[in-house]
Each structure stands twice: as C-alpha cells, then as structure tokens.
Amino acid sequence: xxxxxxxxxxxxxxxxxxxxxxxxxxxxxxxxxxxxxxxxxxxxxxxxxxxxxxxxxxxxxxxxxxxxxxxxxxxxxxxxxxxxxxxxxxxxxxxxxxxxxxxxxxxxxxxxxxxxxxxxxxxxxxxxxxxxxxxxxxxxxxxxxxxxxxxxxxxxxxxxxxxxxxxxxxxxxxxxxxxxxxxxxxxxxxxxxxxxxxxxxxxxxxxxxxxxxxxxxxxxxxxxxxxxxxxxxxxxxxxxxxxxxxxxxxxxxxxxxxxxxxxxxxxxxxxxxxxxxxxxxxxxxxxxxxxxxxxxxxxxxxxxxxxxxxxxxxxxxxxxxxxxxxxxxxxxxxxxxxxxxxxxxxxxxxxxxxxxxxxxxxxxxxxxxxxxxxxxxxxxxxxxxxxxxxxx
Amino acid sequence: xxxxxxxxxxxxxxxxxxxxxxxxxxxxxxxxxxxxxxxxxxxxxxxxxxxxxxxxxxxxxxxxxxxxxxxxxxxxxxxxxxxxxxxxxxxxxxxxxxxx
Numbered sequence: 001x002x003x004x005x006x007x008x009x010x011x012x013x014x015x016x017x018x019x020x021x022x023x024x025x026x027x028x029x030x031x032x033x034x035x036x037x038x039x040x041x042x043x044x045x046x047x048x049x050x051x052x053x054x055x056x057x058x059x060x061x062x063x064x065x066x067x068x069x070x071x072x073x074x075x076x077x078x079x080x081x082x083x084x085x086x087x088x089x090x091x092x093x094x095x096x097x098x099x100x101x102x103x104x105x106x107x108x109x110x111x112x113x114x115x116x117x118x119x120x121x122x123x124x125x126x127x128x129x130x131x132x133x134x135x136x137x138x139x140x141x142x143x144x145x146x147x148x149x150x151x152x153x154x155x156x157x158x159x160x161x162x163x164x165x166x167x168x169x170x171x172x173x174x175x176x177x178x179x180x181x182x183x184x185x186x187x188x189x190x191x192x193x194x195x196x197x198x199x200x201x202x203x204x205x206x207x208x209x210x211x212x213x214x215x216x217x218x219x220x221x222x223x224x225x226x227x228x229x230x231x232x233x234x235x236x237x238x239x240x241x242x243x244x245x246x247x248x249x250x251x252x253x254x255x256x257x258x259x260x261x262x263x264x265x266x267x268x269x270x271x272x273x274x275x276x277x278x279x280x281x282x283x284x285x286x287x288x289x290x291x292x293x294x295x296x297x298x299x300x301x302x303x304x305x306x307x308x309x310x311x312x313x314x315x316x317x318x319x320x321x322x323x324x325x326x327x328x329x330x331x332x333x334x335x336x337x338x339x340x341x342x343x344x345x346x347x348x349x350x351x352x353x354x355x356x357x358x359x360x361x362x363x364x365x366x367x368x369x370x371x372x373x374x375x376x377x378x379x380x381x382x383x384x385x386x387x388x389x390x391x392x
Numbered sequence: 393x394x395x396x397x398x399x400x401x402x403x404x405x406x407x408x409x410x411x412x413x414x415x416x417x418x419x420x421x422x423x424x425x426x427x428x429x430x431x432x433x434x435x436x437x438x439x440x441x442x443x444x445x446x447x448x449x450x451x452x453x454x455x456x457x458x459x460x461x462x463x464x465x466x467x468x469x470x471x472x473x474x475x476x477x478x479x480x481x482x483x484x485x486x487x488x489x490x491x492x
Binding site: 097098099100160197198205206207208210212213215216218219220222223226227 | 400401403404405407408409410412413415417
C-alpha cells in the first residue's frame with residue numbers, strides 16, 4: 001500500500017505523471033493548471049524525472065509537440081485549462097483522429113468572456129465531440145488514480161486513443177488533500193511499457209496525417225467512432241484492476257442513495273460531494289432523493305446510466321455549461337437522449353449553476369429540488385432550463 | 393492508409409489502418425487524379441521543339457519523356473490544369489474538352 005500524504009492536488013497530479021515515467025511533457029502554463037506544469041518542470045530540471053520538458057510558446061504548439069512525440073512512441077502528457085484548450089482546439093481533434101494515446105489533464109475553467117479564471121465546465125464542453133476519452137474526477141485521490149488509469153487505457157493496443165482527465169479548477173487543483181501515493185511496484189504492475197501500434201521510424205517509414213478524399217472520409221470517421229465505442233471494455237477493465245490494486249473502485253456511472261430514489265440529481269465532477277450533502281438532508285426530511293454521478297463522459301455510458309436511474313421518476317441535471325440557444329446544458333441534452341423512447345421516461349429538469357466558480361451550497365441544491373418538483377407538476381420541455389440563482 | 397490495394401471507393405472502414413497511417417509510403421502513385429480532368433492537353437508534334445518546359449512546369453509531374461524525346465502527359469495523373477499549354481513556347485499544346 002502506498003504512502004498517504006497531505007498535499008496540494010496539483011502537485012500530487014504532477015507527481016503521478018512523474019511516477020508514470022512519462023517520456024515527454026509539452027505544456028504552457030495557464031491558471032488554474034499552472035502548478036501541475038511548474039512541478040513537472042521542476043521534477044525534470046532537478047533530475048528526479050528522466051523526461052523531455054518542452055516549454056512551448058502556446059497551447060497550439062503544446063498539442064502539436066504532443067502529437068509528434070506520441071507518434072514517435074513516447075509516453076506523452078500535457079495539461080491545460082480554458083483559453084489554452086481553445087487555442088489548442090485544432091490539434092485536439094487531430095490527436096484523436098490519428099489515434100495518438102496522449103494524456104491531458106484539463107483543470108476546468110470557464111471560457112472567456114467575460115474573462116474569468118474560475119471553475120466551470122464550459123472549456124471541456126467546447127471539445128465535447130473531439131473524439132478523446134473523457135472522464136471526470138471528484139477528489140484529489142481520484143485525480144492521482146486517474147493519471148495512472150488514463151495512461152493505461154490510452155496506450156492499450158485495443159484502444160490507442162487520447163484521454164482527458166477533467167479536474168475542477170481551484171476546487172481540486174489548489175486544495176490540500178490527504179492523497180495515497182501509489183508504490184512504485186503498484187505502478188509497475190498496473191502500467192506496462194508503452195508499446196505503440198505505429199511508430200515513426202526512419203528505418204520503416206510511414207506517413208501520418210494524410211489527406212482523405214470524400215470517398216474515404218466517412219469510412220475514416222466510422223473507424224474512429226467505432227474505436228471510441230470499443231474502448232469501453234478496456235476502460236472498465238482498467239478500473240477493475242485499479243480497484244483490485246488500491247481498493248478504490250470506479251465505474252462509468254456512480255450512485256449515492258439512488259437505489260430507491262424517486263428523484264435523482266445528476267452531476268459531473270467535484271460538486272458531487274456537495275449534492276450528496278443535500279441528498280442526506282432531503283432524506284432526513286423524508287424525501288426519496290438520490291444522486292447519480294457521471295464519471296465517464298465519452299464514450300457515453302448509456303446502459304449504465306439507464307440502469308442507475310431505473311425507477312427514478314425525475315432527474316435533476318446539474319449543468320456547469322450552456323449550449324447557447326440550444327436545449328440548455330450539454331449534460332441534460334445527453335440525459336434526455338438516453339431516455340428518449342424508453343418506457344417510463346423520467347422527467348428531466350435542468351439547472352445551470354456554478355458558472356465561473358460561483359458557490360453552490362447544499363441549501364441551493366435543496367432549493368433546486370423544490371423548484372424541480374414544482375416544475376414537474378406541469379409539462380417540462382427541453383427549453384425550460386433554469387439559470388439557477390440568476391438575479392432578475 | 394490502406395491495407396489492401398483497393399480503390400478508395402471500394403474500401404470499407406475496416407480496411408483502414410489505425411489512425412489512417414500509411415504504412416507503404418509512396419502509395420499516392422496509385423491514386424488516379426486523372427478523373428478530375430475536364431480538359432485534356434493535346435500536342436501538335438509538328439510545332440513541338442522538345443524543349444521540356446511543359447515537363448518542368450507540370451505541378452503533378454504527370455508529363456514524361458517519350459522514346460522519341462517528345463513530352464506527353466500521363467492521363468492517369470493529368471488533372472487538366474492547362475499550365476503546360478500556358479507555358480509552351482510554340483503553342484503546340486492545346487487544351488481540348490473531355491467528352492462524355
């Protein structure tokens with residue numbers, strides 16, 4: 001068993017990347033991700049980590065370097081937030097289509113404007129359809145574990161896809177938590193050496209990133225989508241083995257008091273803990289409330305979600321981003337799709353809250369629960385989403 | 393990009409290499425760009441001085457030297473851009489519309 005230490009989550013995340021024996025890090029510092037990149041550069045500069053650290057001039061270059069590095073067969077890591085992700089956007093999509101198993105921590109922060117450095121999920125939702133495996137974490141320990149898990153899944157020859165590990169900016173990045181570090185033996189056991197499917201090698205030339213005509217593009221996209229769908233068994237297997245190794249068990253969809261719940265909250269990321277407190281309070285009041293936490297965002301766990309919400313009459317989806325002019329929050333949109341055409345389709349009410357780091361407390365979630373119940377007495381259409389707490 | 397030599401419209405998504413990597417470099421030579429063409433270069437050998445300016449300017453390297461030291465375009469690759477006709481000193485190359 002590993003050593004338990006009280007440490008800032010960003011530093012622990014960087015240590016986890018170091019323990020995974022990464023070969024190359026290319027990143028540009030941006031709040032609130034900065035401490036991760038700073039600590040990795042320290043590890044390399046002090047000789048504690050035998051890796052290339054490339055201090056690029058922009059995030060577009062960071063992801064470009066990562067593509068080249070991963071195509072060379074090097075274990076590759078980067079890390080960004082918000083505007084940085086927006087700037088690297090072009091290459092994010094390319095990394096997935098080239099099937100390059102890059103691991104990226106995304107310290108979630110709102111997109112400008114207004115310019116904001118605080119936490120929500122507007123950044124990651126801008127790359128919802130980028131083709132990467134995308135996972136959300138709730139605690140520092142989960143971040144540490146998911147760094148190992150991400151390399152393991154990404155580099156599996158059955159997967160060969162990049163992975164985004166989402167961690168909420170400030171709420172996770174800047175907090176000091178007790179985190180159990182893995183033993184080097186555990187890392188060795190869990191994470192095999194990177195054995196890539198294709199390697200750029202002058203002795204055996206290949207071309208990467210070629211042109212695709214209309215006659216082949218659709219087939220290329222079908223193959224890419226199929227690869228993402230087929231990654232799920234490996235994702236689950238890697239979680240199972242992580243559980244066997246550490247005693248911490250992760251699943252695509254996780255639940256809290258949802259078994260007999262008539263109304264369930266649905267969350268992603270660190271707010272799960274706060275909503276759980278609201279659920280406890282509601283249970284004390286005699287309400288049949290529960291919580292479903294979506295850990296895996298892509299590939300989307302349709303079956304697990306339907307299973308977890310079985311029996312629920314109402315789902316309160318908490319979104320931390322908005323699809324302007326669309327059906328409210330991007331998570332709610334997916335949840336409605338999951339249940340469309342199902343028998344006993346639950347009523348989905350959608351609350352957009354916690355934008356740009358605005359505090360949302362258990363009391364607020366109880367207020368949402370009550371508002372949702374009132375809404376459910378009438379017909380709830382998809383455009384009936386609520387900006388919770390907005391001043392009129 | 394492909395495992396088997398098939399034309400791009402015969403390939404299924406399962407035929408593609410992971411990440412569409414091209415494992416046999418240079419296979420672009422199999423790619424028939426000639427079917428983009430709407431105009432075809434026709435050479436009047438009586439005017440041709442065999443200078444090779446068409447060969448130099450062809451952006452697709454579709455023009456080659458014949459055994460008689462004339463220059464002609466391979467219609468497998470020629471896209472019919474007309475640059476050879478534009479550059480020809482003697483006007484011996486004329487672009488002729490392709491017929492159905």
